[in-house]
Amino acid sequence: FPSWLHPVTLGATTIWEHWDNIREDGSFWSPEMNSFNHYALGAVGEWLHRYVAGLDLDARFPGGRLLRIFPRGCPGLSWAEARLGTMYGEASCRWERSGTGKWSLTVEIPGNCTAEVTLPGASADEARESGVPLERAAGLRRIREVRGGGVSLAAGSGAYVFEWTEKGQ
Numbered sequence: 001f002p003s004w005l006h007p008v009t010l011g012a013t014t015i016w017e018h019w020d021n022i023r024e025d026g027s028f029w030s031p032e033m034n035s036f037n038h039y040a041l042g043a044v045g046e047w048l049h050r051y052v053a054g055l056d057l058d059a060r061f062p063g064g065r066l067l068r069i070f071p072r073g074c075p076g077l078s079w080a081e082a083r084l085g086t087m088y089g090e091a092s093c094r095w096e097r098s099g100t101g102k103w104s105l106t107v108e109i110p111g112n113c114t115a116e117v118t119l120p121g122a123s124a125d126e127a128r129e130s131g132v133p134l135e136r137a138a139g140l141r142r143i144r145e146v147r148g149g150g151v152s153l154a155a156g157s158g159a160y161v162f163e164w165t166e167k168g169q
Contacts, residue, residue, distance in 0.1 A: 004044075012036070015044075053082035055093045058116070063087040069107055070118040071095040088113050101166035111157045121166030122151040128163050 007016050017035035021028065028034050050056045054071030057064055064086025071080065071093065081094035089110030096104045101121070109115045119127055124145055129137035134153065139160070143153040149167055 048080075049082050049084075052077070053080040053093060054095065055082040055084055055091065057084070057086075064091060064110070065113050067091050067109060067113060067115040069093050069105075069115050070120070071103075071105060072120060073097045073103075086110055086113070091115075103162070103164050103166065105160075105162040107155065107160045107162070109155060109157050109160075113157055115155045117153050117155050117160075117162070118146065119151045119153075119162055119164055121149050122162075122164035123167060124151045126164060127151055130161050131163075 007021070010022050014037040018029045021034050021036060023029065051072055052074055054069055056068040056070070058066040058068055060066065064084065065088065067084075067086075073095070074080075078098070079094065079096040081092065083090055083092040090108070091110055091113070092106075092108045094106045103119070103122070105117075105119065107115065107117065124134055124143055127134050129140060134140055134143050134151070137160075139156045139158050141154050141156075143151060146152045151164075
């Protein structure tokens with residue numbers, strides 16, 4: 001209570017320091033403490049971007065030269081997407097997952113960049129990129145199964161559409 005939507009219904013476009021920064025009667029929670037752009041609670045946005053949508057930067061390579069793409073489906077969500085402006089251009093990813101465990105992951109990697117892509121629950125033999133087996137798909141290398149289930153690979157600049165069905169589905 002009240003909810004993430006409460007500030008939005010009162011006109012907020014950022015995360016407030018207090019849920020009730022502006023009360024229903026228009027008064028302030030406190031005259032001294034009224035941050036209307038409070039990062040501590042904004043970390044939820046980072047979590048959505050990095051972990052739910054699965055798009056992240058590798059801190060070892062500033063500017064977005066190496067991206068990490070690792071979508072983690074959440075119960076109750078059938079899709080997520082994120083975009084990220086880098087000094088090389090816009091990177092994006094969008095995943096969709098059906099109730100039967102079929103995944104589709106669309107990725108765009110800017111020029112002069114590489115992405116480490118993880119396909120959770122995938123099998124290297126069965127996953128496809130634009131309908132082609134991974135080992136024959138252009139722009140992919142270092143394709144390997146990962147511990148715990150899934151496939152990891154490196155993808156160069158370009159647009160990709162990965163499809164797979166989670167093992168055990």
